Amino acid sequence: MDTIYPSLVHIVGEGYASFRREELFTYSKDLGTSEPKWPDYVAAPKTAEQVAEILKLANREKVPVVPLGGGMSLAGLALPLKGGIALDLKRMDRIIEVNEKGRYAVVEAGVSHGKLTAYLHNQHPHLMHSEPGAPPAATIGGNLAIHGQGDLAHPYGFNTDMINGMEIVLPTGEICKFGSCAVGAGWFTLHPLPDVGLFLGWNGATGIITKVSLRLFPYKKFREMEIFVVEDENLIPEILYELTHLGLTEDLVAFSSAIPPFSDRLHHVSINVTGDSEAEIELKRRLIFEVKLAKYIESGVGGIAAVSQAIQRPQVSKSADWKKGGGFEYVGSIMPVSAYPECYRRGAEISTRHHIPYTILGRVIGCGHAMMFSWSYAFNRADEKTVRHAREALHETDNIVMDLGGVIWKPAVFGQELLLAKMDVNTLSLMKKIKLLLDPNNIMNPGNWEVD
Amino acid sequence: MFKLQFDESKCFSCDTNDCLTQCQYMDIDPGTAETEIRKIINGEDSFVLHDCATCYACEEYCRRGNHPFYLIVQRQEELNILPLPDPLVKRGVQMGIPFRGEPEISEIKGTALNLGVFSNLSRFTQGRLFENLTLMSTDSRKMFHYFCQLMYLHFGRISVINDRLGKIIRTIAAHKVDEVVHFHDECYGTYTSYAPAFGIDVPFKSIHLFEYLYNRLLELKSDIRPLNLKVAYQRPCSSRLSPDKYPYVDKIFDLIGVEHVPREYVGKKALCCGGTILGQKRKGSRRLALELQEKNIDDMKKAGAEVCVFNCPACVDTLGQKVAQNGLMPLFMSDLCRLAIGEKAS
Ligand SMILES: Cc1cc2nc3c(=O)[nH]c(=O)nc-3n(C[C@H](O)[C@H](O)[C@H](O)COP(=O)(O)OP(=O)(O)OC[C@H]3O[C@@H](n4cnc5c(N)ncnc54)[C@H](O)[C@@H]3O)c2cc1C
Numbered sequence: 001m002d003t004i005y006p007s008l009v010h011i012v013g014e015g016y017a018s019f020r021r022e023e024l025f026t027y028s029k030d031l032g033t034s035e036p037k038w039p040d041y042v043a044a045p046k047t048a049e050q051v052a053e054i055l056k057l058a059n060r061e062k063v064p065v066v067p068l069g070g071g072m073s074l075a076g077l078a079l080p081l082k083g084g085i086a087l088d089l090k091r092m093d094r095i096i097e098v099n100e101k102g103r104y105a106v107v108e109a110g111v112s113h114g115k116l117t118a119y120l121h122n123q124h125p126h127l128m129h130s131e132p133g134a135p136p137a138a139t140i141g142g143n144l145a146i147h148g149q150g151d152l153a154h155p156y157g158f159n160t161d162m163i164n165g166m167e168i169v170l171p172t173g174e175i176c177k178f179g180s181c182a183v184g185a186g187w188f189t190l191h192p193l194p195d196v197g198l199f200l201g202w203n204g205a206t207g208i209i210t211k212v213s214l215r216l217f218p219y220k221k222f223r224e225m226e227i228f229v230v231e232d233e234n235l236i237p238e239i240l241y242e243l244t245h246l247g248l249t250e251d252l253v254a255f256s257s258a259i260p261p262f263s264d265r266l267h268h269v270s271i272n273v274t275g276d277s278e279a280e281i282e283l284k285r286r287l288i289f290e291v292k293l294a295k296y297i298e299s300g301v302g303g304i305a306a307v308s309q310a311i312q313r314p315q316v317s318k319s320a321d322w323k324k325g326g327g328f329e330y331v332g333s334i335m336p337v338s339a340y341p342e343c344y345r346r347g348a349e350i351s352t353r354h355h356i357p358y359t360i361l362g363r364v365i366g367c368g369h370a371m372m373f374s375w376s377y378a379f380n381r382a383d384e385k386t387v388r389h390a391r392e393a394l395h396e397t398d399n400i401v402m403d404l405g406g407v408i409w410k411p412a413v414f415g416q417e418l419l420l421a422k423m424d425v426n427t428l429s430l431m432k433k434i435k436l437l438l439d440p441n442n443i444m445n446p447g448n449w450e451v452d
Numbered sequence: 453m454f455k456l457q458f459d460e461s462k463c464f465s466c467d468t469n470d471c472l473t474q475c476q477y478m479d480i481d482p483g484t485a486e487t488e489i490r491k492i493i494n495g496e497d498s499f500v501l502h503d504c505a506t507c508y509a510c511e512e513y514c515r516r517g518n519h520p521f522y523l524i525v526q527r528q529e530e531l532n533i534l535p536l537p538d539p540l541v542k543r544g545v546q547m548g549i550p551f552r553g554e555p556e557i558s559e560i561k562g563t564a565l566n567l568g569v570f571s572n573l574s575r576f577t578q579g580r581l582f583e584n585l586t587l588m589s590t591d592s593r594k595m596f597h598y599f600c601q602l603m604y605l606h607f608g609r610i611s612v613i614n615d616r617l618g619k620i621i622r623t624i625a626a627h628k629v630d631e632v633v634h635f636h637d638e639c640y641g642t643y644t645s646y647a648p649a650f651g652i653d654v655p656f657k658s659i660h661l662f663e664y665l666y667n668r669l670l671e672l673k674s675d676i677r678p679l680n681l682k683v684a685y686q687r688p689c690s691s692r693l694s695p696d697k698y699p700y701v702d703k704i705f706d707l708i709g710v711e712h713v714p715r716e717y718v719g720k721k722a723l724c725c726g727g728t729i730l731g732q733k734r735k736g737s738r739r740l741a742l743e744l745q746e747k748n749i750d751d752m753k754k755a756g757a758e759v760c761v762f763n764c765p766a767c768v769d770t771l772g773q774k775v776a777q778n779g780l781m782p783l784f785m786s787d788l789c790r791l792a793i794g795e796k797a798s
Pocket residue numbers: 066067068069070071072073074077078089109110132133134135137138139140141142143144145146147148149150203204205207208209210314316317445
């Protein structure tokens with residue numbers, strides 16, 4: 001009988017660790033096209049101290065540890081590629097503090113985006129955070145570990161640009177703090193101390209995020225979505241340029257999909273507009289439609305498809321419905337906005353070849369500095385042929401991202417290898433040194449961001 | 453293919469030219485109207501084709517039973533003078549394509565209530581008013597099989613209507629119904645005005661929702677408690693295709709004890725909700741739509757209305773929230789009737 005299971009029980013308590021197959025089953029799969037990968041154990045810690053104990057144990061036993069938040073990242077990133085302990089962080093879900101005037105919230109990393117949104121809505125109705133379009137069970141920690149973006153990406157950038165501080169458990173078990181909280185001050189700023197942040201975007205391969213101070217932003221009372229449509233994809237970059245110059249909107253997303261038919265070969269831009277009064281919103285609508293977009297309307301190449309709609313998060317998951325058996329996975333990429341037309345054309349071509357209705361989307365990040373461009377591929381979970389088609393389409397798309405000079409976002413292992421192969425050698429060597437320094441036994445989510 | 457039955461001689465001998473002189477969105481004197489009508493009939497360019505708000509009202513203004521609006525739209529298509537930007541036209545045309553399998557056709561005994569593309573509004577067809585009707589088009593995934601297509605009059609796309617309408621009529625007829633009450637004026641107008649104007653056969657009898665509601669209320673008369681409300685009615689564009697049914701608005705109001713407040717923009721002079729104008733490519737269209745909405749709502753308020761009654765879901769979409777923000781309660785006509793017989797609004 002191995003000693004790992006009793007040690008895990010000792011750390012997290014009875015009922016929060018398991019090695020039973022029926023419980024491991026859930027942790028062996030994710031929602032996408034990845035083959036199942038089984039962990040040997042699962043443990044669900046409640047505190048950073050318990051996380052630290054588990055990591056020390058894993059180092060002693062040389063057992064991999066794979067952190068898991070909501071498990072919504074789709075690309076197999078939280079699957080235990082090399083077995084070991086699945087570390088389910090969903091019990092670490094305390095909202096510790098909301099500083100209303102300082103506009104930040106300190107939360108445990110397992111807090112879900114849905115929970116934080118609901119909490120703010122009820123307790124601090126003038127504040128919001130940047131929630132991704134993911135299902136609400138997605139966690140704050142998981143999203144930061146992959147450099148996610150949410151519905152405030154246009155005004156404020158990546159979600160990882162919106163943190164004021166973090167607590168991390170290093171692979172060797174030390175608990176560290178970053179930002180003003182590291183010197184015992186409040187959790188109100190990440191800067192100006194020396195930058196030792198080596199944890200974001202690493203899929204947990206350099207440490208486990210246990211606490212975060214997230215920036216919050218004004219939540220305006222009136223909120224709506226306007227939709228503008230064009231047929232010529234080449235117009236999208238300049239339209240987004242106009243709108244980002246105006247700088248008066250929240251989320252800005254361009255999308256097109258073969259299904260439902262109304263959006264086929266047309267490009268919709270959803271424009272989230274908010275204000276504390278109808279007059280504020282109308283001023284913004286006027287500047288958008290009567291100043292910035294009027295030339296497209298009057299020349300007949302662009303039109304107002306809808307105004308004052310209830311805000312919806314990007315609905316990529318709906319594409320899972322276009323085939324029986326409800327599966328979908330997407331390649332996300334970080335691209336220059338100018339690449340939209342080519343991304344659309346190449347994506348539509350791949351989809352057609354694999355008999356999948358195309359679904360593409362580009363979300364503006366920052367003031368048009370980049371966009372997260374995604375290509376979604378639907379498949380039928382019960383039909384291996386369609387899963388294979390989707391998997392091949394995903395791989396081909398990873399290659400396109402590299403071809404077009406973009407960066408694959410939250411790449412699966414295949415995409416990580418493409419990126420590492422292209423990476424500057426000195427950067428690669430630095431990554432290797434960091435990984436070795438922080439995780440000498442290579443226990444943290446092995447298989448992810450592995451530099452040979 | 454189907455051809456508009458348009459009697460030009462009626463226009464040539466017309467001395468009022470109401471179709472254009474009464475237009476609320478273009479200021480046209482009788483002389484200009486005569487010239488422009490001739491141009492339109494002859495297939496020539498006319499400013500009317502460019503500036504038409506597509507409100508359908510000229511179908512009602514014409515006293516001679518001709519079809520000026522259908523002709524205008526036909527010419528817009530022929531001359532490629534589309535009121536809306538091209539991508540909106542393409543989007544609209546694609547929107548009507550069914551994509552989620554065929555509908556299940558079951559035989560309907562008695563009278564049907566056709567929801568058309570408003571399957572998700574079936575909650576507005578509940579209660580005793582509707583208990584004798586069998587709903588048709590209740591599955592929102594299949595509703596485009598019941599889409600009357602008339603919306604494309606706003607898009608300069610007569611050809612799309614004519615291409616698709618035959619199949620829609622066959623789908624409805626496949627339910628083996630004799631009588632169909634249409635939830636939306638637009639469907640009613642399609643089968644009783646547009647189809648005959650283009651020589652399209654309709655093998656079922658259509659009943660206007662208001663006529664149905666009125667007759668049903670008569671059956672339930674003993675349950676009616678006067679509502680004593682002051683109401684305004686937002687007349688939709690498609691109601692212009694069935695002006696003979698418009699009197700049912702007042703008949704219903706009288707029956708349920710509500711006062712139809714005296715307004716400037718009422719009946720023939722009703723104003724468009726602005727929904728379609730807002731997207732048009734003519735300079736200033738959005739502003740015009742907002743001004744119309746403001747004028748309309750101010751008029752309702754000035755007349756002392758407490759409730760704004762709708763029949764068209766598209767009008768509710770564009771105006772519903774605005775009338776509510778102005779202190780008027782937006783209500784579907786069927787809901788108003790439900791209140792009168794002691795039921796709750798949906
Ligand atoms: C329909 C749909 C829409 C989506 N839309 C968006 C979107 O708009 N924006 C967006 O950003 N994402 C989106 N996603 C992707 C993803 O769901 C989110 O990014 C989500 O926030 C990831 O969080 P998670 O808790 O599910 O992470 P998980 O999948 O559990 O984990 C992600 C990675 O982080 C690691 N990890 C998890 N927790 C921690 C931790 N505390 N510390 C260190 N490492 C950790 C895991 O090992 C894994 O490698 C979408 C997904 C779906 C299915």
